[in-house]
Amino acid sequence: MLNFHSTVKYSCFCSLNYYLTDNLQNKDKIPVIWLEDYSPTLYFRLDYRSQGAGKFQIVILYFGEAFVFFLIALLLIAATYATKLTSKLGIPVLLLFLGSGMIIGSDALNLIYFDDAILAQKITNIALIFIIFEGGFRTRREALRFVFGPALTLATFGIVLTAATLGLLIYYVTSFSLLYSFLIGCIISSTDAAAVFTIFRQQSVKKHVSTTLEVESATNDPMAILLTVVTIQIITGQTKNVPFFLINLAWQLGGGIGIGWIIGKIGSQLFDKLEVENRGYYHVMSIAVSLLAFGFADSIHSNGIIAVFFAGYWLGNSDFVYRRGVGSFIEGISTFSNMALFLLLGVLVFPKSLIPVWKEGLLITLLMIFAARPIVIFVCTWPFKFRFKEKLFIIWGGIKGAVPIVLATYPAAYGIDKNHHIFNIVFFAVFLSCLLQGTTMRWVATKLRLSMPARPKAMHSIELITMRKSDFDVFEIQIPDTSRIDGKKIRELTLPPAALIISIIRENRIIPAKGDTVLKKQDIVFVLATSKEINRINTELST
Numbered sequence: 001m002l003n004f005h006s007t008v009k010y011s012c013f014c015s016l017n018y019y020l021t022d023n024l025q026n027k028d029k030i031p032v033i034w035l036e037d038y039s040p041t042l043y044f045r046l047d048y049r050s051q052g053a054g055k056f057q058i059v060i061l062y063f064g065e066a067f068v069f070f071l072i073a074l075l076l077i078a079a080t081y082a083t084k085l086t087s088k089l090g091i092p093v094l095l096l097f098l099g100s101g102m103i104i105g106s107d108a109l110n111l112i113y114f115d116d117a118i119l120a121q122k123i124t125n126i127a128l129i130f131i132i133f134e135g136g137f138r139t140r141r142e143a144l145r146f147v148f149g150p151a152l153t154l155a156t157f158g159i160v161l162t163a164a165t166l167g168l169l170i171y172y173v174t175s176f177s178l179l180y181s182f183l184i185g186c187i188i189s190s191t192d193a194a195a196v197f198t199i200f201r202q203q204s205v206k207k208h209v210s211t212t213l214e215v216e217s218a219t220n221d222p223m224a225i226l227l228t229v230v231t232i233q234i235i236t237g238q239t240k241n242v243p244f245f246l247i248n249l250a251w252q253l254g255g256g257i258g259i260g261w262i263i264g265k266i267g268s269q270l271f272d273k274l275e276v277e278n279r280g281y282y283h284v285m286s287i288a289v290s291l292l293a294f295g296f297a298d299s300i301h302s303n304g305i306i307a308v309f310f311a312g313y314w315l316g317n318s319d320f321v322y323r324r325g326v327g328s329f330i331e332g333i334s335t336f337s338n339m340a341l342f343l344l345l346g347v348l349v350f351p352k353s354l355i356p357v358w359k360e361g362l363l364i365t366l367l368m369i370f371a372a373r374p375i376v377i378f379v380c381t382w383p384f385k386f387r388f389k390e391k392l393f394i395i396w397g398g399i400k401g402a403v404p405i406v407l408a409t410y411p412a413a414y415g416i417d418k419n420h421h422i423f424n425i426v427f428f429a430v431f432l433s434c435l436l437q438g439t440t441m442r443w444v445a446t447k448l449r450l451s452m453p454a455r456p457k458a459m460h461s462i463e464l465i466t467m468r469k470s471d472f473d474v475f476e477i478q479i480p481d482t483s484r485i486d487g488k489k490i491r492e493l494t495l496p497p498a499a500l501i502i503s504i505i506r507e508n509r510i511i512p513a514k515g516d517t518v519l520k521k522q523d524i525v526f527v528l529a530t531s532k533e534i535n536r537i538n539t540e541l542s543t
Helices: 065-089 093-104 117-137 141-146 148-155 157-173 178-187 193-202 207-219 221-235 242-274 280-299 304-316 323-348 351-380 388-396 402-407 409-413 421-438 441-447 534-542
Strands: 013-019 032-034 043-050 055-063 472-478 500-506 509-512 524-530
Touching: 065 093, 065 323, 093 193, 093 323, 093 421, 117 207, 117 221, 117 280, 117 304, 117 323, 117 402, 117 409, 141 148, 141 207, 148 157, 148 207, 148 351, 157 178, 157 221, 157 351, 178 221, 178 402, 178 421, 193 207, 193 421, 207 388, 221 242, 221 304, 221 402, 221 409, 242 280, 242 304, 280 304, 280 323, 323 402, 351 388, 351 421, 388 441, 402 409, 402 421, 409 421, 472 534, 524 534
Parallel strands: none
Antiparallel strands: 013 055, 032 043, 043 055, 472 524, 500 509, 500 524
């Protein structure tokens, strides 16, 4: 650590002559230093310029808060546009943001130095609240019912079995103790919802298979987080009373679900009673509901993450005012949280520190993909009707993501991973999982003949935004190739009196709906109707 004290002034560029009594080593490597006498967000770069024998001029370039914000903004913009390319190539966005963070971090461009695991855990916990809340919000009750058995088995018992199986394998092939092996298994047990959802937006797979993977990835994070925290408590000696430990575990799970249900129900009522013209207050309310679920559950020693997920689930499946607008905002804040989280974790890791653990990381990744995951899938899906090739695809769909890397900061924050050994191993394993599984999901689906024709994606959308409760909504229906209404005019349809076709999307063009407008197969039709009538309308347009 270099301290210049009062010599350095607040200016963009300043220099001072510094006489060195010994030869300056590695002067081609320009370090970034942190001046303790000033704000901890002020960064400086040193440049050594030769002024003759034994004499150098040190030029100090000041990077203040504005520069850090400027750099982060550029990264977010560049990475956001880059996702258009990565989605087409099937590359998980996690790799893009982790890579960006690693590049600007300490071992590469050396622009930002960050190694505070405790602060990282606090920041990532906040990001997790919004990520988990959005995962619950977009989990549809219909989808949950459709794959309730296999998806919920994988998200609960499957997580425990993954942690136990992988933990035992790690224990027998590495030098980790049994408890630490199980801890790594817990940390890395959950799958990544963002990666799975992104892949299925680009590649259609048979519904019961894709829905199982989507619901599993959206619902398994709370159990992984709970197991990780409990295991750390056991390691640190906080659970000596076994009966109390079991009661506390039941309270963590049951209390979290109950609190989530209560907050979700209260939240939907709060949205209905708000009735303000400024839509921004509905967005503020959604943030408040997610934080309320976490804060209330955590304050009474239940599991805040489980409460957040189920609050999002109950709210997302409730009919409340401005629901679609709230859903779009929650998706946006979750996306930003994911991006910020990946960038932060990329900066936190030192790429050079991954070199000593690459063998362990590679071994654990292979055990996870080709041993633990297959055992878990075959055991958990045994009572359900899945074909062998469908089970193989579900095995390959166990992509790791943000939550395992976040959980990998917990041991260091609790003081049981001071050299970041566990964090580096988990980071390496997650990165490799995304690289191997995430980039080959489409290829595997094609080879296993599970791919389905992709539904055309409209570049336009119509939504009914209302600040008061209404029975009406705008529904989107696609006319299939086999529909009997292909070639018919709108006036020839038998629709309920209160229903109205308001617009048609055809080949990404908006067509105003009139009585003599002819409907064609693959048209996307927007219908204004009540929820009670939409099934009848869907039947009329689809059969």
